[in-house]
Amino acid sequence: MTTQHSEVAGIPLLLGPALDGRCAGGLTFRVGYADETLATSGITHLTEHLALHFSDPTKLHSNGITGANTTTFHVSGTLEEVVTFLNEVAAALRDLPLDRLETEKSVLRTEAARRGGPADMLHAWRFGARDYGLASYAELGLHRIGREDVAAWAARWFTRDNAVLWLAADGVPDGLDLALPAGRRHPAPAVEPWLAPGPTHYLGRDGVVAASALIERSTAGRVFVSVLEQALYRELRQVGGYSYSPTASYEPLDRSSAVVYAFADSLPEKQDAVVGGFVDVLAGLRLGPIADDDIVAAVNRLRTMLDHPDVATLRLPADAVDLLLGHDNLTDERARAELDAVDAAAVRAVAEEVHASSLLQVPRRAIDWAGYVEAPDYNDIAVTGTSYRFIEEPEAQVTADATGVSVGTPAGSTGVLWSDAVALTTYPDGARTAIGSDGYQVHVEPNLLAGDTTALVAAIDAGVGSRPEIVVPLPARDPERIPAVSEPPAAEPKKRTEEATGPRWAQIAATVCGALALGSLVFFLWGLIQHFTDDGAASEELTRVLGRGLRALLLGGLSVWFHRIGQGRKPATAPA
Amino acid sequence: MPDIEFDPLVQFPEIGAIRSAVRAGAWEPVASYVDEWRVDDPQRASLAAWTVVETDGAEALLTAQPRTQLTRTLAAALRIQEAWQIRGSGRASTVSDEQWVGFRAKLVAAERELMELAAIDPRDGLVAYLRLTSGRGLGLGLSEAQRRYARLAAICPDYISAQMAHLQTLAPKWSGSTELMFEFARTAVKEGRPGSSAGRLVALAHLEHWLDLGDEGGSYVEREEVQQELVAAADASVFHPAYEPGLRWITDHSYFACLHAIGGRHDLTRRHFEALGPVADLDAWSYFADPRAEHDADRARALTEGARA
Missing domain, CATH: 2.30.29 (PH-domain like)
Structure with a gap:
C-alpha cells in the first residue's frame, strides 16, 4: 500500500523507495481516449505527444501512455534525470509547442498503422462509437483538430487538480517545478455498455478466438482470470495443441469495473476446436468442478506479486491511476486476506458474472449453439425520404x-x-x-x-x-x-x-x-493483409479475402478507409 | 427360412425392461439402470438412451421428472432424434431449406443442454457421445469433432457407438475425407483392446466408401484386398478369443455379414450368419431401399451358396 505523502505544487504525491539507487517518477492525469468523441478522437494522444516533444527515448527511459481514462508520463533514471523530465513535461503542458501540431499528427498516423490487435472490435461492439468503445477506432479527430482545440483540451484536463505525481525516490527531491493551472478532478466516463446483457458473439477473423466481459473489480475476479488462463492453456495447448498461446487478463476499467479478456490464437485448420474448447472452458468454470489445486496455484501467483520486496514502488503507477479513478486500494494485509479467502464458490460466482456479460469474437461460424446470441447486424433505424x-x-x-x-x-x-x-x-x-x-x-x-x-x-x-x-x-x-x-x-x-x-x-x-x-476495420484488414502476406503460400487465400473485403468495401462499407491500409498495395482482384 | 428376430432388445432383456418401463410411464427402472451405466458402461447407457427416446411416451415421462443430469441428457437425445427425423436420412442435397432450419433448431437445443451437462460432469461418457452427433449435425468443423472425440476416448476407450458416430463425421459426406475415415477405423482396430468391436469400423468405412463411389463403386467391395481386410478385422474382433459379445455382437456380425455379402463372398458371409443364428441387426443394411429384403437375400445366398464355396 502506497500512501499519499504530501503535495507538490498542489499535485497529490505518491512516494515509494528508490530501487537500488535508481529513481522513477511520473505524472498521471485523469483523461484518456474515453473522454473524447469520435470526431475529436486522438486529441489526448496528440497532447501527450506534444508534451513529450522534448524527450529522447533513445537516451532516457521515458514514455507517455494514453489509456482509456488516464494518461501517464513516466521516466526512470537518476534523481536529476527524473526531476528534469517531470519539469519539462509540466512546462510543455503549460505551453504546448503547437507549431509542431502537423508534425505530431503525421507521427500519430504512422503509429496508428502499427496499432490494433486481432480482436479490437470487442470494444466497439460493447460500447459503440463512444467513450470506452473508441479503443476500436482510428484517431479520426486528427483530421479536424486544430491548435485551439488542443490548447483548450490541455487547459481542461491537464491541470494540477486532475493529476497525481508519483515518485520512487528516497524523499521528495529539490528542484521540482511542476506548476500547472488549476482545474478540477474529473470523474471517469461512466461505464455504460451499448450491448444488451447476456452472452453474445460476433464473427471475426480467422485464427482468433477472443472474449471480453465486464465485471466488478474484486480479488476473486483476479483469481478467476488466473484460473481461466490455466484452464485455457490445459485445454487448448497441452491436451490438443490447438492453440499456441491462450491467455487471459484482468484489467481495471474504472473505480468499480474491470474487464476480463481471454484470447486464443490458432491455425485456421484448428480454429473450430479452439472455439469449442474455449466455450467449454468457460462453461466448465461456471458449472463444473474447479480443482482446489488450480485455485491454490492462482492465489500463489498473485501472492508472489504482493510479496515482492519492492511492491510499494512497483505499484506506484497503478496506485496513481486508482487514486484518480477514486478506487480505494486494499492494504497489502487486506489483499492477502482476501486472496486467502477465495474458494471455488467465489471463482464460480465470478464465472457467472463473466458469462452474463460475455462477448466472444469467433471466426466464420455463429455460436448460437453454445448459447451466445449473435450481435445484431442491423440497428433497425430507417428514415423516410x-x-x-x-x-x-x-x-x-x-x-x-x-x-x-x-x-x-x-x-x-x-x-x-x-x-x-x-x-x-x-x-x-x-x-x-x-x-x-x-x-x-x-x-x-x-x-x-x-x-x-x-x-x-x-x-x-x-x-x-x-x-x-x-x-x-x-x-x-x-x-x-x-x-x-x-x-x-x-x-x-x-x-x-x-x-x-x-x-x-x-x-x-x-x-x-x-x-x-x-x-x-482498418486494423482488421491490416491484420489480414499482414497475416496472409507473411505466408507466401497463402496467396490464394489473400486473393479470396482481399477480394471479398474489397467487394464489401466498395459496395457498402468502408472504402473510405481502404486507401489507408492499401497504400502501396494493389488490390488483388478487380472490383466486381 | 426361419423367423429372424430383428429386435435386439429381445436378446438383451435388461434393455427391453427399460422400453417396457417407458411404455408404462415408470421412471424409476429407467433411472436406476441408466444412471449407473452412464458412469460404468456408457456403451450400455447409449443403447438404453436410444431405447428410451425411440419409445412412445418418452417425452411425457421425461417432462414429468425433476431436471437431473440424466433427464436432461435423455431430453437432449430426444432432440437429436427429432432433428434427424426432420432432416431425413438422405444425402444433404435431398434436404430442403425448411428441413435444415428445423434440423438445426433441434440440434441447437440439444447442444446447449449437452454443453452444460459436459461442463457439470466432464466424465459423463453418454453426454460426450451425444455431443459427437449434435456437433456433426451442427457442422462445427473437423477439428472440433476431433477434439470432442479425443476427450471422449480419454474417458471411455473402445466405446463402439461413439466410434461409429465419429467415423460418420470423418466421412467425406460430413466433415472429413476417405483417408481420415479409414485411418481412424484402422487405428482403432490396431490400438484398441484385443477383441473389441472396433473391427466393425473397418466394415463401415468400406461401406461408406463404396456408397461414396456411387456408380463408379461397382465391384469395389469385391476386391480381394477389401475382403481380406474385413477378414482380418473380424479376426481381431468378433472371432478373437478375447471377444466378449456383450450388447454388441449382433450388430458386429451383421456389419461383417453385410459387407462380405456385397462383395459376393458368400463363404465369408456365412461365418457371420452362422454366428448370428436367428437374429440380426438391420442397421448394416439400412442404406438399401429395402433393408429387410436385402438381408434376407444375403442370408439365403450365404447359407446355400456359401456352403458350396
Whole structure:
C-alpha cells in the first residue's frame, strides 16, 4: 500500500523507495481516449505527444501512455534525470509547442498503422462509437483538430487538480517545478455498455478466438482470470495443441469495473476446436468442478506479486491511476486476506458474472449453439425520404432526410440519426460516412447509387448542418480508389464456402450496416493483409479475402478507409 | 427360412425392461439402470438412451421428472432424434431449406443442454457421445469433432457407438475425407483392446466408401484386398478369443455379414450368419431401399451358396 505523502505544487504525491539507487517518477492525469468523441478522437494522444516533444527515448527511459481514462508520463533514471523530465513535461503542458501540431499528427498516423490487435472490435461492439468503445477506432479527430482545440483540451484536463505525481525516490527531491493551472478532478466516463446483457458473439477473423466481459473489480475476479488462463492453456495447448498461446487478463476499467479478456490464437485448420474448447472452458468454470489445486496455484501467483520486496514502488503507477479513478486500494494485509479467502464458490460466482456479460469474437461460424446470441447486424433505424438504389443491388437503397440517413435491405435496415451521430466523414468527391453512437454506420458512395445523387449528398450535408462539430473532412482520394460500378459488371465470383452462399443482399447488408467500427476495420484488414502476406503460400487465400473485403468495401462499407491500409498495395482482384 | 428376430432388445432383456418401463410411464427402472451405466458402461447407457427416446411416451415421462443430469441428457437425445427425423436420412442435397432450419433448431437445443451437462460432469461418457452427433449435425468443423472425440476416448476407450458416430463425421459426406475415415477405423482396430468391436469400423468405412463411389463403386467391395481386410478385422474382433459379445455382437456380425455379402463372398458371409443364428441387426443394411429384403437375400445366398464355396 502506497500512501499519499504530501503535495507538490498542489499535485497529490505518491512516494515509494528508490530501487537500488535508481529513481522513477511520473505524472498521471485523469483523461484518456474515453473522454473524447469520435470526431475529436486522438486529441489526448496528440497532447501527450506534444508534451513529450522534448524527450529522447533513445537516451532516457521515458514514455507517455494514453489509456482509456488516464494518461501517464513516466521516466526512470537518476534523481536529476527524473526531476528534469517531470519539469519539462509540466512546462510543455503549460505551453504546448503547437507549431509542431502537423508534425505530431503525421507521427500519430504512422503509429496508428502499427496499432490494433486481432480482436479490437470487442470494444466497439460493447460500447459503440463512444467513450470506452473508441479503443476500436482510428484517431479520426486528427483530421479536424486544430491548435485551439488542443490548447483548450490541455487547459481542461491537464491541470494540477486532475493529476497525481508519483515518485520512487528516497524523499521528495529539490528542484521540482511542476506548476500547472488549476482545474478540477474529473470523474471517469461512466461505464455504460451499448450491448444488451447476456452472452453474445460476433464473427471475426480467422485464427482468433477472443472474449471480453465486464465485471466488478474484486480479488476473486483476479483469481478467476488466473484460473481461466490455466484452464485455457490445459485445454487448448497441452491436451490438443490447438492453440499456441491462450491467455487471459484482468484489467481495471474504472473505480468499480474491470474487464476480463481471454484470447486464443490458432491455425485456421484448428480454429473450430479452439472455439469449442474455449466455450467449454468457460462453461466448465461456471458449472463444473474447479480443482482446489488450480485455485491454490492462482492465489500463489498473485501472492508472489504482493510479496515482492519492492511492491510499494512497483505499484506506484497503478496506485496513481486508482487514486484518480477514486478506487480505494486494499492494504497489502487486506489483499492477502482476501486472496486467502477465495474458494471455488467465489471463482464460480465470478464465472457467472463473466458469462452474463460475455462477448466472444469467433471466426466464420455463429455460436448460437453454445448459447451466445449473435450481435445484431442491423440497428433497425430507417428514415423516410428520397431513396437511391444500389446499381448492383437494386433491393438495397440509401435514404436521407432531415433526421438522418439509412440503408435498407430486404434483411433489415441500419441508420444514423443526426441527433445521435458521432461523426460524419466527407470526401471532396461526395462520399459520406455517418457513424452513430451505437457504432452502426451508413456509407454513401454516390457512384454506386442509381440516379442523380447530388440531392442525396446535399440532404446529408444539410441534415448534419446543426452539428458542425461532428463533421470530419477527409483529404481527396486517389481517383483510382473512388469506387465505381464496372462496365460490364464482372461475373459473380464463385462462392467457396457455405457461409458465402446466402443471398447477396445479406452479405452486403452485413457490411453496409453491421456495427463495423471504422478504425477497427482498418486494423482488421491490416491484420489480414499482414497475416496472409507473411505466408507466401497463402496467396490464394489473400486473393479470396482481399477480394471479398474489397467487394464489401466498395459496395457498402468502408472504402473510405481502404486507401489507408492499401497504400502501396494493389488490390488483388478487380472490383466486381 | 426361419423367423429372424430383428429386435435386439429381445436378446438383451435388461434393455427391453427399460422400453417396457417407458411404455408404462415408470421412471424409476429407467433411472436406476441408466444412471449407473452412464458412469460404468456408457456403451450400455447409449443403447438404453436410444431405447428410451425411440419409445412412445418418452417425452411425457421425461417432462414429468425433476431436471437431473440424466433427464436432461435423455431430453437432449430426444432432440437429436427429432432433428434427424426432420432432416431425413438422405444425402444433404435431398434436404430442403425448411428441413435444415428445423434440423438445426433441434440440434441447437440439444447442444446447449449437452454443453452444460459436459461442463457439470466432464466424465459423463453418454453426454460426450451425444455431443459427437449434435456437433456433426451442427457442422462445427473437423477439428472440433476431433477434439470432442479425443476427450471422449480419454474417458471411455473402445466405446463402439461413439466410434461409429465419429467415423460418420470423418466421412467425406460430413466433415472429413476417405483417408481420415479409414485411418481412424484402422487405428482403432490396431490400438484398441484385443477383441473389441472396433473391427466393425473397418466394415463401415468400406461401406461408406463404396456408397461414396456411387456408380463408379461397382465391384469395389469385391476386391480381394477389401475382403481380406474385413477378414482380418473380424479376426481381431468378433472371432478373437478375447471377444466378449456383450450388447454388441449382433450388430458386429451383421456389419461383417453385410459387407462380405456385397462383395459376393458368400463363404465369408456365412461365418457371420452362422454366428448370428436367428437374429440380426438391420442397421448394416439400412442404406438399401429395402433393408429387410436385402438381408434376407444375403442370408439365403450365404447359407446355400456359401456352403458350396
